[in-house]
Amino acid sequence: MASLIKNIKSSFRKMTTSIKTFFWDLRRASNARKKKIGAYLDKKNLNLATKFPGWARALVYLSPALIVLSVFTFWPIINSFRLMLYEGYNMSNNTITGYTIFGNFIKVINDESFLFAASHTEGTAVMNTLIIVFISVPVSIFLSLFISVALNSIKPLKGFFQTIYFLPYVTNTIAIGLVIAYMFKADGGLVNTLFGLGKYSWVEQGAEYWRSMFVLIFYATWGTLAFKIMVFLTSIQGIDKQYYQAAAIDATPRRRIFSRITVPLISPMIFYILVTSVIGSFKIYNQIVALFGVTGRPAGANYTMQSIVMYIYQYIDGGGNNLSIAAAGSLILFGIILVLTLVQMQASKKRVHY
Amino acid sequence: MELRLENLTKIFTNKTGTDLTAVDDLSITIESGTLVGLLGPSGCGKSTTLFMIAGLLKPTRGKIFFGEDDVTRLAPEKRGIGLVFQNYALYPHMTVYKNIMFPLENMDVPRDEAIQRVKDMAELVGIGSMLDRKPAQLSGGQQQRVAIARALVKKPRVLLLDEPLSNLDARLRLQMREEIKRIQRETGITTVFVTHDQEEAMSISDKMVVLDFGVQQQYSAPQEMYNTPANLFVAKFLGNPPINSFEAEVKGGFLMLNDQKFMKFKEVKDASYILGMRPEHFKVSEKDSEEKIKVDIKDIFHVGRDTMIHFELNGQNIRALVDSDSVGDKDKTVDLTCKRKRVYIFDKDTGKVINHG
Ligand SMILES: Nc1ncnc2c1ncn2[C@@H]1O[C@H](COP(=O)(O)OP(=O)(O)OP(=O)(O)O)[C@@H](O)[C@H]1O
Ligand SMILES: [Mg+2]
Numbered sequence: 001m002a003s004l005i006k007n008i009k010s011s012f013r014k015m016t017t018s019i020k021t022f023f024w025d026l027r028r029a030s031n032a033r034k035k036k037i038g039a040y041l042d043k044k045n046l047n048l049a050t051k052f053p054g055w056a057r058a059l060v061y062l063s064p065a066l067i068v069l070s071v072f073t074f075w076p077i078i079n080s081f082r083l084m085l086y087e088g089y090n091m092s093n094n095t096i097t098g099y100t101i102f103g104n105f106i107k108v109i110n111d112e113s114f115l116f117a118a119s120h121t122e123g124t125a126v127m128n129t130l131i132i133v134f135i136s137v138p139v140s141i142f143l144s145l146f147i148s149v150a151l152n153s154i155k156p157l158k159g160f161f162q163t164i165y166f167l168p169y170v171t172n173t174i175a176i177g178l179v180i181a182y183m184f185k186a187d188g189g190l191v192n193t194l195f196g197l198g199k200y201s202w203v204e205q206g207a208e209y210w211r212s213m214f215v216l217i218f219y220a221t222w223g224t225l226a227f228k229i230m231v232f233l234t235s236i237q238g239i240d241k242q243y244y245q246a247a248a249i250d251a252t253p254r255r256r257i258f259s260r261i262t263v264p265l266i267s268p269m270i271f272y273i274l275v276t277s278v279i280g281s282f283k284i285y286n287q288i289v290a291l292f293g294v295t296g297r298p299a300g301a302n303y304t305m306q307s308i309v310m311y312i313y314q315y316i317d318g319g320g321n322n323l324s325i326a327a328a329g330s331l332i333l334f335g336i337i338l339v340l341t342l343v344q345m346q347a348s349k350k351r352v353h354y
Numbered sequence: 355m356e357l358r359l360e361n362l363t364k365i366f367t368n369k370t371g372t373d374l375t376a377v378d379d380l381s382i383t384i385e386s387g388t389l390v391g392l393l394g395p396s397g398c399g400k401s402t403t404l405f406m407i408a409g410l411l412k413p414t415r416g417k418i419f420f421g422e423d424d425v426t427r428l429a430p431e432k433r434g435i436g437l438v439f440q441n442y443a444l445y446p447h448m449t450v451y452k453n454i455m456f457p458l459e460n461m462d463v464p465r466d467e468a469i470q471r472v473k474d475m476a477e478l479v480g481i482g483s484m485l486d487r488k489p490a491q492l493s494g495g496q497q498q499r500v501a502i503a504r505a506l507v508k509k510p511r512v513l514l515l516d517e518p519l520s521n522l523d524a525r526l527r528l529q530m531r532e533e534i535k536r537i538q539r540e541t542g543i544t545t546v547f548v549t550h551d552q553e554e555a556m557s558i559s560d561k562m563v564v565l566d567f568g569v570q571q572q573y574s575a576p577q578e579m580y581n582t583p584a585n586l587f588v589a590k591f592l593g594n595p596p597i598n599s600f601e602a603e604v605k606g607g608f609l610m611l612n613d614q615k616f617m618k619f620k621e622v623k624d625a626s627y628i629l630g631m632r633p634e635h636f637k638v639s640e641k642d643s644e645e646k647i648k649v650d651i652k653d654i655f656h657v658g659r660d661t662m663i664h665f666e667l668n669g670q671n672i673r674a675l676v677d678s679d680s681v682g683d684k685d686k687t688v689d690l691t692c693k694r695k696r697v698y699i700f701d702k703d704t705g706k707v708i709n710h711g
Pocket of ligand 2: 400401402440516517
């Protein structure tokens with residue numbers, strides 16, 4: 001028996017050795033070939049690295065990404081420009097009645113559900129989106145920073161808590177939305193029961209604009225927390241422990257350790273999260289649909305919870321002439337995000353330590 | 355501030371449950387204002403000892419006193435120490451100025467005074483012109499000086515330095531060694547200086563502790579330790595070129611070398627021992643009356659004003675460093691002697707030195 005095991009072990013070892021040797025020789029052969037080809041190219045003066053200037057080589061290396069981007073990003077952007085210039089576009093027979101430069105923009109901006117609300121309603125696509133972005137992004141970043149610092153400082157059950165906080169990330173947005181809507185139900189909802197609010201209406205009939213907005217922001221914040229916590233926690237765990245030991249020796253209060261050591265040392269990650277979540281929040285759509293349906297209007301409400309993207313979708317659905325309006329709307333969104341991102345990049349130069 | 359360690363012990367338990375005693379029952383008293391070198395091979399528990407003094411590690415057993423205060427349970431921030439880490443641990447996102455300022459920001463110091471102290475300290479360690487740079491823009495030696503300045507600026511009660519010179523080149527190391535000694539003298543701070551370089555420890559310390567596997571081997575002034583090692587480990591650890599050690603017997607009160615009677619040791623029992631003799635303690639015998647031994651020269655090298663002779667004693671290769679004039683190139687044999695008190699006899703089992711008057 002023992003000898004059998006021994007035999008198996010030794011033959012197994014032989015096998016792995018020969019496999020390793022095989023790959024070793026493969027790599028050796030490929031190295032030799034590369035060297036040969038390199039020498040040949042050098043001789044013929046064909047070496048890419050020396051013959052072509054840097055930008056040309058960069059173009060070659062970037063071409064796969066550029067092709068994909070062109071098809072799915074650049075072309076649609078150019079297309080929106082084209083559509084935006086049309087007046088009276090008819091998709092079915094592909095005719096237009098004329099061209100315009102600002103016409104579609106003006107239509108969009110004058111639309112009572114886009115920028116400025118009419119007197120008898122509340123909420124517009126732009127206002128809603130801005131409110132969501134400027135509240136949920138900072139709140140979620142601060143919250144996730146604190147939670148990751150707290151998670152990092154506990155020892156027992158660390159993995160357990162990390163999993164709990166990560167769950168929303170792998171859960172369907174719509175499903176979470178349903179749960180949230182259920183939590184905030186007027187009749188027997190968890191929140192009303194917990195805080196003894198009676199039949200307080202949050203997202204249903206009779207809820208005011210700010211109550212609906214509160215729930216929406218709560219949902220948007222909570223849903224994005226998981227990913228942020230994971231990123232922050234990972235980068236905090238990557239910080240050399242000695243900085244904290246040095247800070248402890250120097251009698252640094254916790255708050256200062258957080259603001260002067262932890263935050264600056266993970267500032268590249270915070271910046272990355274800031275930029276991506278600003279962009280992400282500007283494109284908010286799912287959460288609103290989950291809570292308020294595709295119209296973005298709670299039953300019987302005199303306001304809309306629509307976001308910019310929802311506004312755009314609504315016009316894509318219409319087809320025909322409306323496509324030009326959708327195009328103008330997307331270009332406005334594109335412009336806002338572009339400007340904001342540039343501002344953030346500029347602002348980060350001083351505050352982010354790479 | 356006197357610093358006293360009492361039976362300090364640190365046991366690390368790793369995941370598989372095995373214990374590792376990093377520091378074993380260490381008891382030393384470091385007098386106020388002195389610089390004590392903590393010396394030992396890599397992994398002997400030097401950093402662990404330092405971290406326990408700093409409060410970053412909790413001792414498994416034992417006590418730490420700063421003066422009369424028992425600080426064993428005190429958090430690091432309350433101990434008022436300055437610590438220079440083995441790899442500096444400067445905050446990479448702060449300028450040199452902010453790094454040095456950082457400890458003061460946590461203290462109750464007026465702003466003007468704080469700024470003045472930072473500038474004075476930067477001048478003292480010679481980095482006054484680099485205050486606006488980030489640590490990454492400094493050389494290793496400059497970073498180390500910033501680390502020292504950061505540790506000193508808050509006027510700590512105790513200064514702890516963990517191999518602060520290990521990353522420097524030989525010349526800079528010498529220069530910084532002297533600078534640390536000077537700063538320490540000027541400020542009069544009780545200092546513990548960790549190193550694994552015996553030469554560095556010997557030249558900088560008022561007193562040295564030698565550790566091996568967490569166990570204190572000897573605690574005394576450098577020269578005293580060099581001349582009267584407590585055991586074979588210390589004897590071997592100190593000195594360059596290293597001490598010659600080999601087996602030898604005492605027979606009828608005589609120490610036998612190469613089957614010749616070399617020296618009479620009345621107080622030493624007849625037995626087999628480990629003998630230690632430093633190369634530079636050998637001398638070429640000039641008087642007949644001396645106790646000496648005749649050896650066959652195997653090799654001879656001239657190193658400056660000294661001459662290194664290679665020969666065999668009891669089957670071991672031995673080196674002796676003698677005066678160049680005392681031995682000729684053509685000599686085949688030479689009579690060597692050594693002061694009685696410089697012949698170290700160690701117990702074969704325990705390695706402890708055996709006193710012989
Ligand atoms: N956190 C830890 N957990 C387990 N074992 C440790 C830990 N820290 C140190 N050790 C062990 O304790 C022993 C002493 O370590 P220490 O860092 O004090 O050595 P050292 O004398 O400073 O060495 P060096 O000169 O290499 O810095 C080593 O064997 C090391 O492996
Ligand atoms: Mg160490």
